Amino acid sequence: MYFPLNLFFQVSLYASPDYSQYWYLFPIGILIATLYNSTGISGANFWIPVYILWLAVDPLIGFWLSLVSMLFGSIGGLIGHTRHKTINYPIAKKYALISIPFAVAGAISLQYVNKSYLFLLFGIFALSYGFLMLFKSFVQPSKAISNHDSSNIWRYLSGACGGLLTGLISVGLGPLLLPHMIQHKNIRHHSEAVGTTVLIVFLTSLTAVIFRLNSNFISVLTTQFDTILSILLYVIPGVIIGGQLGPVVAKKLKLNWMKIYVAFLLITIGFVMLFRWLSY
Secondary structure (H helix, E strand, O other), rough: HHHHHHHHHHHHHOOOOOOOOOOOHHHHHHHHHHHHHOOOOHHHHHHHHHHHOOOOOOOHHHHHHHHHHHHHHHHHHHHHHHHHOOOOHHHHHHHHHHHHHHHHHHHHHHHHOHHHHHHHHHHHHHHHHHHHHHHHHHHOOOOOOOOOOOOHHHHHHHHHHHHHHHHHOOOHHHHHHHHHHHOOOHHHHHHHHHHHHHHHHHHHHHHHHOOOOOHHHHHHHHHHHHHHHHHHHHHHHHHHHHHHHHHHHHHHHHHHHHHHHHHHHHHHHHHHHHHHHHHO
């Protein structure tokens, strides 16, 4: 009895996956989460090319993983923003009530959308928003804070469109909401605008993650369980650490410079994703 049992454990150990394969995602996770939590731009913008282009994960799994990674990064960021008191909860509630239902609609309709169009949609979004941010940064530099009516129609449109995009391609809400947050009359500092945006994106993305879990998607997740576990083993602690650093960076970084470096990153990602769409 002893020998076969011992042999069984040896074979099981030999056949087990190599969980050290994705160790480099730990420092990458710290960098991406710091970037996300210092700007309010969804971390999924940066995780999608990592998973889909670099690691060659199945697109649907890659978009879902990017949301999960961003959520854990948001937890660390939310702790940091709460500690620094840079979240306006009443404003976050108003926007979340708009974005969450549309995120549900996007997540449910995802199964009817061709995978290649996800690359196209994400590429166009990242590229367009990157150039828009760059244009505003150089041609019309933003002031730290300027008042506007928080109840106007643009609030509802940004929340609705951002929520729908989050359900479909995991991104879109942060970039659409952040300008409204920065200009909101009840926001005292742009770091508070970032913290409030992080909370709204977290709640909306969590909803999208849950509603994407239909029976077909769960079966795909099951077949790639070892790969997903190997990835998240390093990503989760990395993004939690980065989430703590982001709010500190947000307070020290000038608003206009913050927009410029995020814009260049989005433009680069947009071009890469459009190229991926052409070659899909």
